[in-house]
Amino acid sequence: MALPVAGRRSVPECDGQNYCLNEGAFFLIISGFWTGLYYFLKVYISEKHLTFPVIYQRKVLQLKARILPLLKESFALSLWPTFYFTILYWCWGGDLTYNFNRTFGILENAKESMPSLIYLHLWMFGAIYYFNMSLMRFFFNLFLTEPVEFPLFKETPESLCLQESITLQDLPIVQSLACLDLHSLAQWSKSRRQAFFSLSQPGGHPHNWNSLIENVLKLLNEYTEVLNKSVESPELSKPVQVPAVPPCAIRPPDRFRNLRNMCLTPPDPGTIDVEISHSPLPGFGLPSVLAEKLKQKFQAVLNVIKMLLGINFLFGELPQASVQKCLANGHIIVWISQGVSVLACASIAEDRYGIVQKDLPGIITTLQGLDRLNKMPALARKMAGYDDFNYRMKGAVTSAVKRSLFNLCMTFSAYMKEFPLGKDVVLYLQTVYKA
Template sequence: MPSYSKSRFIKFCGIFTSQNILMGILHITIGGLLAGLHLSIKGRKYRFLMSECSVIYGTCLMEEHYFLLLSGFWSGLYFFLKTSIFHIKYLKFPIISSSKLFRFKAGISSLLPSLMAQCIWPTLYYLIGYYFLGPYCCSTILFLASAQLESEPLSNIPSLLNLSLIFQLWLYQLIFILAIDSMYLMFEIYLTEWVSFDFKQSSVFNIDESGMTLPEILSIDKVPIMQHLGYLDLVTITQKDKARRSVLFTLSQPGGHPYNWNCVVEKCTSLIKKFSDDLNACIKPQEPKLSLCAPSSTITDISVFQKQYIYHMRNLIKEEIPICTEQSDMKKDVDSELYIQKFIKTKWNNFLTYLLSKRLIAYIFGEIEGGKVCHILFNGQTVIWAADAISSLAVLSLNEDSYGIAQKDLSLIINTLLTLKQILDKLQRTNLMTKKQYGDDKFIKQIFHSLRAAAKRSLYRIVTNFEIYIGDLELETTTIEQLHSFLAYRE
């Protein structure tokens, strides 16, 4: 999971990690290698960087080759900064499962038109940059290689407006980004492929414990790709795998417990609850917690009372409690130290508040409004699958659950989904979703609307199938009143 960056300064510092530096070096190197390999198979003045001069004596620099070779390094740097630094990487799972070949063809056909337009901007930036910085770079190369120029330099407007040169420059940008995006597309196709996981056969006759089971996969939050694949498999079970659903609705032994069902429901509901609590903490400011300590006077009274009746007999002589001067002096010292600490902390907080009142400082070092919400929503895909899975399994249990094990958790499922729906509605009423926070703002809004649709869809699925049993469920009065809007189809 990508780490949460509280401010823009922390996000900027997070760029300079060893992984990002290595990836940047690799991007720049690959961009230069791709341009160099394509130039090596061309003829005339594009094939070699240095060649013998035809008019004057000595070695001359082929500036067209140098111009295009340098553009390869530029393309690596540009697309690394654009796609790897300022964008959060995520894997898009297909809505409808299909073959890998079909997904690759569809991905490439959708990539090409957008990439052709994207390559126009780095081409223009490189032409502008070469116009201003080209003479200095070229003179440095000539000095280091003891070479000279035989033709007019390219760092002027008529030479840079050569259509053939501009087309080759644009083509090299396109080749590089197409190679990189094709690699990412292949990774995405293979990593998001559906994988079938087994349930745990809780039986005394089953001694094979090799491999990870589906409930174990659902709890691996430190490896998000594994958790995503687990919830994808769970949704697939609810859609088209009746044989594995029968294992889910089976007891461990005759008269035993539904271990598989209990584990799956626990993982799904705890995931949705954690997601709802995290979102709610971002929307609603946390209230100050009440102190659990009793007042000092009460504690003193209790200690005196216990002192008087320590032997469970009434003391006829009133014992005077001596006031220890050393303890009182120590208490005064502690109070003075706490006062000094509180004073320093207050002054420091006032100083930080004053600094953050300045717009520029607040923009760089202040907390990004809505940034935490966007960070939480990036993990919304598993919540969508969890809501769809447990609601579908609850509905399917009407016909397939011969033991009635799913009915005991129906009220828990309804309350969990209803809480998620209410928090998403509360978030919709705020202005957090209207502000642009990331370069992937479109994905954030898409996953948010998908979450709202999944919560409503799941509740409608349960309510419409259990309509005649709503009154028999162990639900609170407020919950039943909230479900009436779904029964009347007003949501």
């Protein structure tokens, strides 16, 4: 039976019909398995995010700009696996070759020894492997991050439009491309912006804008809620309360109380809310209060035991992991916060029907809550386990939210007093602009 090419090189014929082991070829073959395993554990599992370019260029220009850095990085990254494999082979290479020869009945070739250039060949083969894998990842990143223009209207019931794709968390790449498309059309496409500032015919309802702002505020509120829960710790006596304001659930000011607000749900005239205070009967209120206090004490002691024994550390979810999970999707928050703010600022000149005005308080309040949360000490300091990507993403989210608030405040500064905003929101916004 004829052996493959690699097999004939590693076990050439010697002494007639017998085979001897070529240790140099055997060394390179085993190093290939090691390099693949090392790349899978060190690079492939740990690096899962896509990198969107700040300014998109053509694919040929991106390839020309990236090909030489990839080649240099491949030679640098292959140094450590080459060094590790050399050390391992020096320690256990004799046992490995002995077991291999004994298993397949191969003779030991004492005349041949590994050449000194075998280590240089090992380094070059590792660099070529790293370059091929990095080039494949680069092509995936190049084609998946290409901007796509989503339709603003549903063509078929099965098709996706921009408004629905923003909250499509099951397909993260589609969600990211939709948020990028919203950011792009808000800044550069006046014709596509008009689709959100127009009314449906017949009916005269802003269906496009309503669906867009509903999904955008929902995504921002979910991000704020998850981030708020991640930074809560047992040491905090008062958890941060971030207001989640829907676009229509806003109370009008008193001077407009005679005007009908169609966003509010009128109360049922047939029911009257009466607040009744019940005093506990003797002998019945005390046991319930005592049981509640005992339950709180038991829960506090249980939490302390978990912290001392390290149960939360081993089996619980660490706050750093939750924060890093939020920051992994930070680019989405950057794009939709800037996109919705640019759309709102453009509406002052392009929105003929005043479609965006009813949702401005909700947009400002949601962005204000997220900006206030980003200033918490738990997020302001650099946590353990942060890498450069997470730390830079946190700064990008903070800057984008602050920039969006600044643009809204500067654009609508003359009308800011007319918005039904809470007192805490108004006081917070005074740090952004001077009314």
